[in-house]
Amino acid sequence: MYVHWGTFTKGASLSHGLTFAENAMRRRGFAVWDLGSDGDYQVIGGNSDVIATVVCVPQSGNLWITVSAYSTDSGLAERTRNDVRADIVNTVLFDDG
Numbered sequence: 001m002y003v004h005w006g007t008f009t010k011g012a013s014l015s016h017g018l019t020f021a022e023n024a025m026r027r028r029g030f031a032v033w034d035l036g037s038d039g040d041y042q043v044i045g046g047n048s049d050v051i052a053t054v055v056c057v058p059q060s061g062n063l064w065i066t067v068s069a070y071s072t073d074s075g076l077a078e079r080t081r082n083d084v085r086a087d088i089v090n091t092v093l094f095d096d097g
Helices: 014-027 074-090
Strands: 002-010 031-034 042-046 051-059 062-071
Touching: 002 074, 014 031, 014 042, 014 051, 014 062, 014 074, 051 074, 062 074
Parallel strands: none
Antiparallel strands: 002 062, 031 042, 042 051, 051 062
C-alpha cells in the first residue's frame, strides 16, 4: 500500500471546505462514504483502486487542510492526492447566499 499526502491552508469556513472536498471527490466519480455534512471534520471517498481522505481543521481566519490518498499503485495515489488538492485549492466561493 502506498500513501501520498499534503497539507495547505485555505480561507474558507469548515462547511465550505468540506463541501469543496466532497465535490472534488464526486468529480472523480468516487463513492463518498464519509460525507462533509455529517458533523465531523473529514470527507472519505474512493473506489476499488484508491481511497482519498480530506481533513479540515478550523483555525483563526482559515482552514488547515490535509489531503491523503491510498492505493496499491503509488502513481494513482499521488495523482489522486494532487487532483483532489488542486480542486479544493482552485475552488472559489462566489456567493454565500
